[in-house]
Amino acid sequence: MSEYAEELRGLVSDVVGGTPVEARSSDEVWRKLAELGLPLVGVDEAAGGSGGSYDDLVTVVRALGEHATGLPVGESALASWALAHDRAAGERVTLAFGMDAVYEDDLSVVRIPCVPWLRQASAVVVYGRSGGATYVDLDAPGVEVHEGVNLAGEPRDDLVLRGAAMPNLPGAPDLAEARARFGLLRSVAVAGAAVGAYTLTRGYVMQREQFGKPLARIPAVATALATMRVATVRLDAALERAVANLARSGGTSQRFLAAAAAAGVTAAATAATCARTAHQLHGAMGVTAEYPLHHYTKRLWSWPEEAGAEADCARYLGQLALAGGEAAVWDELTC
Template structure:
């Protein structure tokens, strides 16, 4: 996404978020209908497939802006689901969510199994299921489906979905598990980088304005060092994301893309962990009050660092590439 476009999108998201209030855990964000109305919900999906147009890079910029302002939404799952369905010439009404499954869930013409932590399932009309070989979509209003509600650390719906021989429509031209996983990984890396950036800015402002013994907290060497550590983590996450952006702009299903996205997700997850810990240390007791916005960021940092595929699983995937091709080859994939 070009810098001028990124700035315009960020300004729009900031305007949408300025009057928001904390919502009950499990609620569909009140901003979501507005995002749908403005066409933000399917950015990066071809207009011919029912989307708003634009590229994946545009979607990455939007995901980063939402993270920067600590905004939860079904954007990543919804837009990715529409993108995958569009590859097979299919469309869907209402909210679309998705789940990566094992090979036992998708039968010859129906689906059966128990899925955990399905994003926004209670509000979705369609569920895209993807295993290593096939993809299928089911209507979540069909008989034979039971949804047990749950939430993650950020209060976002992550429901269990039990499927009992539910009829499914199988995709003829699925983008493939690797491409879909890489797309999700890049979007979550962008959201995490944005949340780390937002947390850093909030923390820097706090330690610059809060005084102790007649001087701002940032004058204390330990405080300055912690803040610098957060900044360093942010720079590394942004650098890894920049490389992933270049890779996904070419071809999502390649080893080059997988290596770059895996690195971006691992670095962003590590940055999230460090940033959440240090920002709470620098805020002290203020950081845990409901009236102060830090919790909006740190709960999302904790929740998003393992979304769709955990940091450990991405590390394993990167290690498998290195084992198969050699460390030097993977280094070339990530930096060429």
């Protein structure tokens, strides 16, 4: 993928690897990541970003996932990328999509649920249902942040807008592209967490002895471990394909949108397999608060659906296949 991949992986590992797994989403870690400019990777330097490409961002997000860290590097980078034509970038900007919004009381009060790490942001780029993007300053009147968390304890806050000022961002990229890039980064994070869970599990079954030999020597255990490996290889292939289609056909192309959806479908399947099997192979050890596995599996349980339901991704692909027929399936949707 990216020519800087090894270097970027090393940076993430240096910052996060030495921190105990339960503290890897702390303010301290975020500060270090921000000092390195990682939350602005893939944003032009001219627009206040760190430079680099979306590929580089993929590398960073995957590496963070591998360390069970869900800090909003991808969200910041994408929000700044979306802003780049209209405003300066900043690592304290995040991203929200209004298609899941609900209206309260009267139509002037909008609630957008589960925005990642909103409490930590100073502003948010909000994509509305119609496709346009707006800029919301979190300190502005009529803007509220209602705190919530996902299963992994990561902030998933509601954004409530009571007639707040929301300047348009006319230069923002298409909703479909932004949503696909965001969804793909979630799938990338899932791939990282899946590999993290796999690595822990592999180590455990090779070292833990029962019935006089390492667990890995029991054929049923070896088979289960292999199904985890199959799931991670599969997801990586889907992700590499989506990233390649972005580079080749562009972010608004149907090829990229379909490949990102396919990656979403695959990520959901891989997450389910890896979380379930990792716990099964760890036995009782894996269910304690002390053992690190749950930091991975809670993320595998939370992340896949946060950027759009797997069923919606699948249905989108199915509709494209029916509309385009076999030729489209062969030349566009699976190529």
